[in-house]
Amino acid sequence: MASAEATAEPQGGKRSREDQAAGRGGAWFPRWYWPTFTLPGTLWLVLLFILPFYTVLSVAFGTVEPLFRTPLPVYQPWYWSFGTFDTTLEKFYVSPAIYQEPLIRTFAYVFAASAICLVVGYAVAYYTARYAGKFRVPILLMLVAPFFISYLMRIYAWQSLLQPGGYVDDIWGIFAEPVNWLSGKPVTVILGLVYGYIPFMILPLYGSLDRIEQSMLEAGRDLGASPFHTFRRVTLPLSKPAILAGLVIVSLPMFGDYYTNDLLGSQNTSMLGNLINLAVFQPGQGQEAGSLTIVLMLIVVIPMGYYLRETRRAAERA
Amino acid sequence: MAGRHPMENRWSRRQFIGRAAGGAIAVPSLAAILAACAKPGTTESGGGSAAAVGLARPDNPVELPLNGDPIAASTPIEEGATLQVYNWDAYMYKKVLKAFEEEYGVTIEWTTFNNMEEGIQKLVSGQIQPDVFFPTTDYIARLVESDLIQPLNLELVPNLASNVWQSFSDPGPFYDLGARYTVPYTIYTTGVAYRRDRVDDADASAQGYDLLWNPDYTGEIAYYDSYRDAIGMALVRNGVMDPNTGDPASITAAKDSILEIINDLDGQLRINGTFAKLPEGEFTVSQSWSGDIVGAKWYLPKGTGEDVLGYWYPEGEPGLIGNDTIVIPTTAQSPRLAHEFLNFFLDEQWGYTNFADWNGYQPPFTTIDPDSLIADGVVAPQLNKAVVTEEMFTTGLVQSQLAPEVDQLWLDAWSEIQAGG
Numbered sequence: 001m002a003s004a005e006a007t008a009e010p011q012g013g014k015r016s017r018e019d020q021a022a023g024r025g026g027a028w029f030p031r032w033y034w035p036t037f038t039l040p041g042t043l044w045l046v047l048l049f050i051l052p053f054y055t056v057l058s059v060a061f062g063t064v065e066p067l068f069r070t071p072l073p074v075y076q077p078w079y080w081s082f083g084t085f086d087t088t089l090e091k092f093y094v095s096p097a098i099y100q101e102p103l104i105r106t107f108a109y110v111f112a113a114s115a116i117c118l119v120v121g122y123a124v125a126y127y128t129a130r131y132a133g134k135f136r137v138p139i140l141l142m143l144v145a146p147f148f149i150s151y152l153m154r155i156y157a158w159q160s161l162l163q164p165g166g167y168v169d170d171i172w173g174i175f176a177e178p179v180n181w182l183s184g185k186p187v188t189v190i191l192g193l194v195y196g197y198i199p200f201m202i203l204p205l206y207g208s209l210d211r212i213e214q215s216m217l218e219a220g221r222d223l224g225a226s227p228f229h230t231f232r233r234v235t236l237p238l239s240k241p242a243i244l245a246g247l248v249i250v251s252l253p254m255f256g257d258y259y260t261n262d263l264l265g266s267q268n269t270s271m272l273g274n275l276i277n278l279a280v281f282q283p284g285q286g287q288e289a290g291s292l293t294i295v296l297m298l299i300v301v302i303p304m305g306y307y308l309r310e311t312r313r314a315a316e317r318a
Numbered sequence: 319m320a321g322r323h324p325m326e327n328r329w330s331r332r333q334f335i336g337r338a339a340g341g342a343i344a345v346p347s348l349a350a351i352l353a354a355c356a357k358p359g360t361t362e363s364g365g366g367s368a369a370a371v372g373l374a375r376p377d378n379p380v381e382l383p384l385n386g387d388p389i390a391a392s393t394p395i396e397e398g399a400t401l402q403v404y405n406w407d408a409y410m411y412k413k414v415l416k417a418f419e420e421e422y423g424v425t426i427e428w429t430t431f432n433n434m435e436e437g438i439q440k441l442v443s444g445q446i447q448p449d450v451f452f453p454t455t456d457y458i459a460r461l462v463e464s465d466l467i468q469p470l471n472l473e474l475v476p477n478l479a480s481n482v483w484q485s486f487s488d489p490g491p492f493y494d495l496g497a498r499y500t501v502p503y504t505i506y507t508t509g510v511a512y513r514r515d516r517v518d519d520a521d522a523s524a525q526g527y528d529l530l531w532n533p534d535y536t537g538e539i540a541y542y543d544s545y546r547d548a549i550g551m552a553l554v555r556n557g558v559m560d561p562n563t564g565d566p567a568s569i570t571a572a573k574d575s576i577l578e579i580i581n582d583l584d585g586q587l588r589i590n591g592t593f594a595k596l597p598e599g600e601f602t603v604s605q606s607w608s609g610d611i612v613g614a615k616w617y618l619p620k621g622t623g624e625d626v627l628g629y630w631y632p633e634g635e636p637g638l639i640g641n642d643t644i645v646i647p648t649t650a651q652s653p654r655l656a657h658e659f660l661n662f663f664l665d666e667q668w669g670y671t672n673f674a675d676w677n678g679y680q681p682p683f684t685t686i687d688p689d690s691l692i693a694d695g696v697v698a699p700q701l702n703k704a705v706v707t708e709e710m711f712t713t714g715l716v717q718s719q720l721a722p723e724v725d726q727l728w729l730d731a732w733s734e735i736q737a738g739g
Binding site for chain 2: 065066067069070096099101102105164182183184266267268269275278279281282285
């Protein structure tokens with residue numbers, strides 16, 4: 001908009017052209033009115049994200065109280081020291097690189113668990129959206145039901161089932177040598193993660209598959225595509241945003257998960273979250289805990305960034 | 319004993335959940351933020367307590383400097399007060415606490431911490447200002463140096479002299495000569511627990527610490543998830559008779575020994591291995607505090623007799639031993655009542671009830687006779703080695719405060735263990 005025109009138009013008074021163009025109408029509101037609507041969200045973000053995150057930085061780049069070695073956060077960036085952060089990073093790649101294995105494990109477990117979540121979750125969501133008929137509501141209820149019980153309680157139940165002499169062992173024992181499932185078996189931890197997070201995969205997938213118009217699928221079939229091709233060329237692309245959303249929703253918390261491994265695994269299956277949890281509770285390790293948190297955060301920013309880019313592209317295409 | 323504590327074993331599952339859910343870095347108080355406006359580090363007086371009194375060891379007992387005077391014996395008992403007790407979770411019998419409330423007409427406010435670091439952190443930051451606190455012995459010197467605990471008036475705690483092993487008052491424990499700041503709470507040894515239905519006693523005695531490294535029990539071995547205790551026992555097992563060593567080679571060897579349990583023997587680091595999972599049968603052998611195996615009987619499944627529980631502790635050579643303390647913080651609102659509280663738990667009758675009916679961890683009372691503990695059914699006959707005697711302390715190996723740089727060696731080894739080696 002030309003500036004001369006903009007200044008000629010008195011602010012207030014009548015609806016500005018800009019407002020008209022944007023389709024905003026009705027009563028006149030002062031300039032600050034609409035932005036205030038973002039206040040609760042902004043406040044939320046500042047109080048519950050930016051401040052805590054700044055504190056993490058202050059702990060990571062801070063110091064320790066000399067006597068008890070409790071972390072002493074430093075809030076002024078000009079006093080920050082990056083020594084501990086550097087040594088923590090070196091533990092990932094400089095021999096003996098004790099954090100390298102946990103890092104690799106974290107990626108492997110999260111990847112495997114997310115993939116299983118996707119395959120199993122897609123099938124369940126597809127069935128529920130397409131074929132469940134009158135059972136649709138009961139199925140959805142059943143998917144949500146476990147949330148009425150604390151996740152930790154449910155994992156404790158798994159502990160009893162999986163421990164030597166438990167039911168799983170009894171059944172497995174019929175076919176093969178008994179296995180000590182709780183002694184640090186990656187498969188136990190991966191399945192634990194799948195168990196914990198799969199509902200978060202199913203719900204967005206269901207929402208998306210349910211919205212796909214029947215006519216689209218019929219069109220695909222009419223035009224000669226086989227059922228498989230219809231799925232591949234119509235259903236799958238249409239549910240792609242939901243697949244991405246589901247993957248992001250399940251994989252981000254998995255990266256930081258430590259209690260699943262705490263309860264179902266051992267040191268053999270330690271993930272990054274376990275290292276952070278440990279460092280928080282050890283004297284003098286506060287800075288390291290903060291540094292590891294930053295590393296984890298940098299890691300999860302990557303899938304998040306990809307997701308945001310993809311969804312923006314999808315929005316542009318639409 | 320730093321890190322986790324014997325009584326953490328008493329966590330119910332619910333409590334564990336609470337801890338897991340609340341396990342976050344404490345958000346700093348506003349005061350801490352403002353204090354941090356000064357250039358960090360400059361406001362601290364520290365430099366390690368080693369500089370002030372030297373690290374306390376059984377062969378280097380320390381007399382802690384007095385922070386002012388204890389309260390006068392004539393101080394009246396604070397009437398109708400609320401006594402704030404800050405302790406390990408479930409480390410005291412509710413019935414005994416109730417008896418105290420009734421006797422003095424006061425209210426006890428019970429606040430708990432789940433590990434020593436949390437307890438210390440909240441005390442240091444002033445988030446909790448208790449009348450009574452239960453630190454491990456390795457923190458005493460530092461608490462005095464930072465003026466967080468007050469000297470005791472032992473005239474107000476007569477039971478210490480009359481009912482507790484003399485070594486705890488005269489000359490006083492190595493970490494606090496003259497009992498200027500502390501009274502003992504419980505005592506314990508650290509040995510190996512085993513299932514007597516799977517390992518016989520003679521075999522267990524022959525194996526000793528190697529019970530925990532025996533491939534025959536692969537997948538059935540538990541070890542404490544606490545760095546001082548875990549590395550401490552591995553050191554002793556490897557023949558290093560100093561559970562506070564700063565020798566890097568010994569620490570590395572101990573670390574490798576623990577990794578052997580985890581990686582080769584499918585062992586698990588568990589705080590509840592002895593008191594809950596061994597009686598349930600999940601483990602055959604486990605590292606064990608004496609109080610844990612005494613308390614394990616409450617976890618036996620129906621139909622399993624108490625005689626399946628066994629405990630090995632070295633004979634003829636020194637073993638790991640320790641005790642916990644009770645102190646009165648400087649910020650106590652009712653210091654006189656706090657003295658009464660200390661005296662109450664050192665009382666022959668109440669202290670014994672607390673131990674025998676609830677705690678499993680023994681107080682160092684002269685009135686407790688090892689034989690009668692077994693005769694009274696408090697300790698099962700085959701667990702006689704779990705009874706702690708005064709003589710054991712003369713040769714026992716005590717975990718005590720480490721110099722910061724040594725502590726770091728231990729913690730680095732522990733990080734490596736936790737990362738799966």
